[in-house]
Amino acid sequence: MKKLTLTFVFALICSVSFANDKYEKAMLASIDKVYKAGTVEEYKNVINELERIGNAEKDKWEPHYYASFAYTKLASNSKLDDRDNYLDQAQEQLKKAMNLSKDNVELVALQGFIHTLRITVDPPTRGQLYSGLSIQEFQKARQLDPENPRALFLLGQVLYGTAQFMGTDTKDACALIAKSVQQFDQYNADNPLAPKWGKSSAQAAYQQCGR
């Protein structure tokens, strides 16, 4: 009996680690494609890839998170007319991820980022509603993890844009961006699939602040 149990447990451990390895390998490849994607076709291909992984791995939030992130990247690089459609897709993927992982700082931060991108479609009409919504999400993200550099940078970015539009001092926003650059250097996620994006944008924004 003991023998059988041990065998079973061992076999299970082997197969789980084997599955994990396969998942991680596939995800790392896809994530790399998300970061490098440039054309609509490249985005579509990697999003489909992530959807396949997400459909097979029913308890993993990362595939949906990266599919959502890919859609936000695609949205920010596309024409205004297409942006809402892509953001709708991003929102749908993010919802799937949120159902699998509650109070996840990265998901909350991405939610804020989707709201920020909604503003860009029609700033005069959407400015107030969506800047409020995105600030709320970034602040929620910071409460969940004060060390997360993305939440901090994205918050700084929205406040910078607002201050610039209003013609007011960007000092406070720049202080947040500067702090986020520091946090990007220090931040170490234990999960190899953890998001790593935002650092170069934060540095570029920091440069802009210096001017």
Add this chain to the structure above:
Amino acid sequence: MENNHNALKFALVILAFLTVLPANAQTTVSGLILDHKQEPVIGANVYIKDTYDGASTDLDGQFAFHTNEMDSQILVVSAIGYETAELAITLAGEALTFEVTLKEAFNRLDAVTISAGSFSAGEDSKREVLKPLDIATTAGATADIAGALNTLPGTQTVGETGRLFVRGGAGNETKTFIDGMQVLSAYSPSFPNTATRGRFSPFMFSGTSFSTGGYSAEYGQALSSALILNTKDEATSNRGDISIMSVGLEGAYTHAWERSSFAGKLQYVNIAPYFGLIPQELDIEKAPESLDGNFAYRLKLNETDMLKVYTNFNHARLTSRVSDIDNPEQKTRIDLTNNYRYVNASYTDILNDQWSLRTGVSYTSNVDDIDLNQDQVREQERGGHVKWVLAYDHSERLSVSFGSDVFTRKYTQAYRTHETGRLDQLDFNESIVAGFGEMDFYFSNRFVTRFGLRTEHNTLNNQFNLAPRLSLGYKTSEHGQVALAYGQFHQTANNDLIRINNLLENEKADHYILNYQVIKSQRTFRVEVYHKQYRDLVKFDAADIFNPTAYNNAGNGYARGLDVFWRDAKTIKGLDYWVSYSYLDTERDFRDHPISAMPTFASKHNFSIVTKYFVNSIKTQVGATYSMASSRPFYNPNLPGFNQGRTRAFQDLSVNFSHLVNSFIILHGSVTNVFGFNNVFGYEYGNVRNEEGQFNRRAITQPAPRFIFVGLFITLAKDKSINQLPNL
């Protein structure tokens, strides 16, 4: 030890089996994915269910991938905009080829809409013709809802009232609803023959739907038009606002809790200092002075269920003198005090995925106390409205809603003659019980039908009526659609008629509308033709207006025309403009008309152009509106015929600006009729012939050539990104 050794061996075998297996049998799966038009679907996701194995289709709809899976599997084909297809396949190492045709998925968001007769302003920029902000920033409107909507096609400029006159309909044929509930007396009091303003600030609403005809069976008691205003949801942050305006002061405070919010606003308006600076062609004893309060409470019971309570009170007083046309020295002093209360509570409950419930209650009390040369007139109208609507979404394609309404209204006018002390009273009590049902069915993404039916029973005249409504929409291209609407509409005769004869029948109108619109990337083009047939209009004998038997429902009329709308926010960066043109052909035999004639509130041609331009470098939005209306009829008793006189055409150029002083202060200014066109809206005639045997007349004109407004709007909020900009 032996046991463990065996276990390890067993595990290693499994592991080897798992890793070795893939190398043994690999199947190539390839093929072509087409849509219902046999055109390739690009970017479809084709894969083996519950595996990572799959591929995207290329520009030719082709895909190919390898899989190590074996035996019976399911091939999934999914693509945005199409129904997902699943195929049972058997993998055995031999290459497989498939051709799959996908069915178009039905999606209401991309489907055709019911657009005939309706202009909506909402936050969804894809399909809205107007945005909430547009109402507030239209030059010439001075942040009045009716003022802004008067720049849309289908409306007629009737400068001496400031109300909405829609497609040859009189002012009372447009009804206002807040969160689906009726509002009585939606306009503030004003001097005789001067423009009024709506009682409700556009800033309260997140969505506005202005129907110029053919509207939903949920709404009744409006012959021409329904103005449906939806209040904002719960506030999410605390803020305070102070406004200092050339006509008064305003303070507002909003407090947000986790699931609820409260917003209160107090406004004090006194136009006396303004009238002191800018003389008016009116004999004013007391310029309008008013105190107005608005309170809104919202409670979000859960993600979907919301309770909204809104209340408004207003106290206003104004006094003027109107001279007699035949004897200018003889003046009538009109001292008007108005007390208004409005309460509205609505509750939305999403019962489950398919059923939802909306209920509401509203109550209006409007009391005018008028001192007419010491004669005391008290006119009161109190009305309640209760409604429930159940909506059932059978599927994406089919939804049904039904519900009922009860309206009750009590009206009295008490007239006490000063000299004799005699009291005359006119009154009526009306209850209307209504039931309605509506069904939306989408045959496809391109074709939708809406069939509705409304029944009403009116206790006053004991009339029962059945009003069918029908709308069709057909998408002709990705961005264009045609729509057709038909509807029957009933309305109780106006208060000043029914109070004399309580048994008057309902007035009726039939609408026929054909619409074509294209909305594409910040450009909108719309054209609509319509025919409206009026029946059972009230007629009376002008010489015998207090005699109930001098009233009947023998009147009729028609209105037909063409409305064109063009909006473009794209061609010139920063410039947003819209152009409206309305052609109207109308005649009526109603009220005291001896024959069928064009009514005095109608004009054949109405044209307006609204422009808005944001100057980024100075953080200022500037706007200008030009409106033109062709001549209006008036009755000239010195000539043969009826309504045979014509005023000169109406013209107005108004400008405004909003300047962002800093992130929490906005300076706003506006001037109407910059060039001071001397517009004449009509003429009033005396009752006796003068020495030349003619009746004397007096022109109905603007009280002053221009109206100038300046205001400073200050926001006090923790969150610096919030200011009143969206309000201006």
